[in-house]
Amino acid sequence: MRIALIGTGNVGRALAKAWAAAGHDVVLGSRDPAAKEDLAKELGVPVVGIAAAAEHGEAVVNVTPGAESIATLRTAGAAALAGKLLIDIAVGFTEEPHGTALSHPDVSLGELIQSTFPEARVVKTFTTMDSVVMTGPDTLEEPSTVFLSGNDPTAKTRTATLLTDLGWPPSTHMDLGPIETARGQEHFAHLFMAIAVSQGTYDFNVRVVLPKAE
Amino acid sequence: MRIALIGTGNVGRALAKAWAAAGHDVVLGSRDPAAKEDLAKELGVPVVGIAAAAEHGEAVVNVTPGAESIATLRTAGAAALAGKLLIDIAVGFTEEPHGTALSHPDVSLGELIQSTFPEARVVKTFTTMDSVVMTGPDTLEEPSTVFLSGNDPTAKTRTATLLTDLGWPPSTHMDLGPIETARGQEHFAHLFMAIAVSQGTYDFNVRVVLPKAE
Numbered sequence: 203m204r205i206a207l208i209g210t211g212n213v214g215r216a217l218a219k220a221w222a223a224a225g226h227d228v229v230l231g232s233r234d235p236a237a238k239e240d241l242a243k244e245l246g247v248p249v250v251g252i253a254a255a256a257e258h259g260e261a262v263v264n265v266t267p268g269a270e271s272i273a274t275l276r277t278a279g280a281a282a283l284a285g286k287l288l289i290d291i292a293v294g295f296t297e298e299p300h301g302t303a304l305s306h307p308d309v310s311l312g313e314l315i316q317s318t319f320p321e322a323r324v325v326k327t328f329t330t331m332d333s334v335v336m337t338g339p340d341t342l343e344e345p346s347t348v349f350l351s352g353n354d355p356t357a358k359t360r361t362a363t364l365l366t367d368l369g370w371p372p373s374t375h376m377d378l379g380p381i382e383t384a385r386g387q388e389h390f391a392h393l394f395m396a397i398a399v400s401q402g403t404y405d406f407n408v409r410v411v412l413p414k415a416e
Numbered sequence: 417m418r419i420a421l422i423g424t425g426n427v428g429r430a431l432a433k434a435w436a437a438a439g440h441d442v443v444l445g446s447r448d449p450a451a452k453e454d455l456a457k458e459l460g461v462p463v464v465g466i467a468a469a470a471e472h473g474e475a476v477v478n479v480t481p482g483a484e485s486i487a488t489l490r491t492a493g494a495a496a497l498a499g500k501l502l503i504d505i506a507v508g509f510t511e512e513p514h515g516t517a518l519s520h521p522d523v524s525l526g527e528l529i530q531s532t533f534p535e536a537r538v539v540k541t542f543t544t545m546d547s548v549v550m551t552g553p554d555t556l557e558e559p560s561t562v563f564l565s566g567n568d569p570t571a572k573t574r575t576a577t578l579l580t581d582l583g584w585p586p587s588t589h590m591d592l593g594p595i596e597t598a599r600g601q602e603h604f605a606h607l608f609m610a611i612a613v614s615q616g617t618y619d620f621n622v623r624v625v626l627p628k629a630e
Contacts, residue, residue, distance in 0.1 A: 330607075346625040351610070378610040386607030393544075393600030396565070396592040397624055408622040410611055411560040 203364070206231055206259025208252060208274060209266040210238055213291060216333035217265065217368075218247045224367040231255025233277070256282035261289060261364065262322075268294040268311050268388075272318055284321035287357045289364070290384070291328045293391050312351060312384025323357035325350055326384035327365065330394060332404040339369045339407075346407035349376050351383040376410060417578070420445055420473025422466060422488060423480040424452055427505060430547035431479065431582075432461045438581040445469025447488070470496035475503060475578065476536075482508040482525050482602075486532055498535035501571045503578070504598070505542045507605050526565060526598025537571035539564055540598035541579065544608060546618040553583045553621075560621035563590050565597040590624060 205221050207214045208231040215230075222228045222245070230245070231252045232238050238249040256262050256278035266274045271292045275283065294311030312326035327350045328336050335342065348370050352358050362375055378386060398404050419435050421428045422445040429444075436442045436459070444459070445466045446452050452463040470476050470492035480488045485506045489497065508525030526540035541564045542550050549556065562584050566572050576589055592600060612618050 341627055342625045343628050344623075344625050347622075349607075349610075376611070376614065378614045383610035383614070386610035389603040389606040392603040393563075396563075396597035396600035397590070400590065400592045400597070401624075401626065403627060405627045407625050408561075409558075409625050410615075411556045411558050411621050411623050412615065413555055413617060413619045414557050 203227070203360075204258055204260045205229075205263060205364075206255040206257075206261070207263045207265055208255060208278065209264065209292075210241060210249065211265065211267070213328075213333045213336070214263075214265040215241070215245060216337045217263065217291075219245055220337040220368050221364065222247050226364075226367070229255050229258050231278070233274070252277045253279060253282060259286065261287040261360065263289040263291060264315065265291050268292040271311055272314060275315065275319065280319050280321065283319045286322055287360050288315065288319065288322040288324045289328075289361055290315050290324055290326045293329055294388050310382075310384035310388045312381050312388065316353065316381045323352070323354040324381055325352035325354070325357050325361040326381065326387055327351070327361055329384075329387040330390045331407045334405045335407050337368055339374065341405065342407060344409060345371075345374050346409040347376050348374055348407075349378050349383075349387050351378045351381055351387060353380050417441070417574075418472055418474045419443075419477060419578070420469040420475070421477045421479055422469060422492065423478065423506075424455060424463065425479065425481070427542075427547045427550070428477075428479040429455070429459060430551045431477065431505075433459055434551040434582050435578065436461050440578075440581070443469050443472050445492070447491070466491045467493060467496060473500065475501040475574065477503040477505060478529065479505050482506040485525055486528060489529065489533065494533050494535065497533045500536055501574050502529065502533065502536040502538045503542075503575055504529050504538055504540045507543055508602050524596075524598035524602045526602065527595050530567070530595045537566065537568040538595055539566035539568070539571050539575040540595065540601055541565070541575055543598070543601040544604045545621045548619045549621050551582055553588065555619060556621060558623060559585075559588050560623040561590050562588055562621075563592050563597075563601050565592045565595055565601060567594050 204227045230249045242249040316324040418441045444463045449463045456463040530538040
């Protein structure tokens with residue numbers, strides 16, 4: 203699949219490398235691609251402008267900081283995103299230890315992106331974990347859970363394939379339902395930070411444990 | 417231990433029964449104990465007024481709805497709570513499916529209770545699960561995690577004992593740190609509701625999965 207990652211931070215870099223290694227045609231989108239030549243060389247993945255990246259991608263993946271996501275995706279333009287799978291991994295929070303500053307207390311960034319780009323097929327996923335775990339689920343003691351939220355079933359199926367390519371078998375996927383459920387994934391940031399600080403690592407995840415079969 | 421549960425809803429009833437069965441001296445506190453005679457008979461646990469319950473308890477447990485917790489605990493009075501273990505299980509949210517109405521976006525009920533009753537030793541726990549799981553961790557497929565947040569180490573140790581009495585061995589306890597981390601436990605309500613709706617059950621929990629030992 204042609205994948206465009208918008209954002210060149212840790213998450214974008216890790217996913218670019220991992221999806222490229224899985225055989226996908228990956229580009230990174232940056233506001234200043236000329237300054238990222240070393241990065242492109244290091245990752246073996248082209249770094250292009252935001253609009254060019256969005257144009258390239260069959261799947262566009264938002265890995266920008268939550269507070270900047272809407273503005274950055276606007277640079278790509280609604281036309282470039284129309285009809286496309288738009289995977290949103292950003293968190294609509296600041297990253298202070300106990301998450302004191304919610305950017306969007308009563309809504310999620312995932313919903314805002316869907317309402318801002320109504321023709322895109324937004325799927326929120328990977329929001330509840332660090333990039334080391336996203337690209338290395340087997341680094342943990344046991345299988346853990348990856349959540350998906352979105353309104354378009356086909357977009358979720360395509361996202362699920364991309365998760366499987368990174369080592370997440372379908373048994374680890376949990377479809378939470380419509381994009382409103384992105385709130386759950388994003389607000390988990392508070393518990394994520396509390397666990398991270400108390401355990402001294404970002405490299406963990408949660409597994410949903412269901413009732414025993416009767 | 418003398419345990420006073422403030423609140424007679426599902427959580428209060430389930431915990432009263434389970435801690436009484438574990439040999440503790442339990443009372444339920446209600447604003448209208450006279451109307452709860454049948455409940456007292458059914459559970460085999462006395463139902464008394466709020467102030468009398470708080471007076472009785474060495475541990476006072478808040479299981480009132482989050483929006484009413486502070487007002488209800490005020491009826492008990494700061495003097496009755498001073499120096500005591502005050503276990504807070506309530507959620508500072510409304511219970512709408514995707515948690516649209518946060519009562520306290522930038523703070524937690526646990527912190528508010530601690531600042532309202534500075535001499536109480538507040539421990540937030542059990543907030544991330546349903547009463548069926550609180551009192552029956554073995555009903556789930558695998559061991560899962562119970563979180564603790566609070567400023568007083570002794571209060572957390574005593575709470576840990578009460579958790580163990582309900583079937584939660586110490587290996588399932590995760591101390592998140594100070595009471596500020598109650599935000600993580602409470603804001604998890606968004607993800608809890610999304611999981612509950614998508615899976616069609618409230619009877620689940622999460623397990624924190626840590627990195628493999630190197």
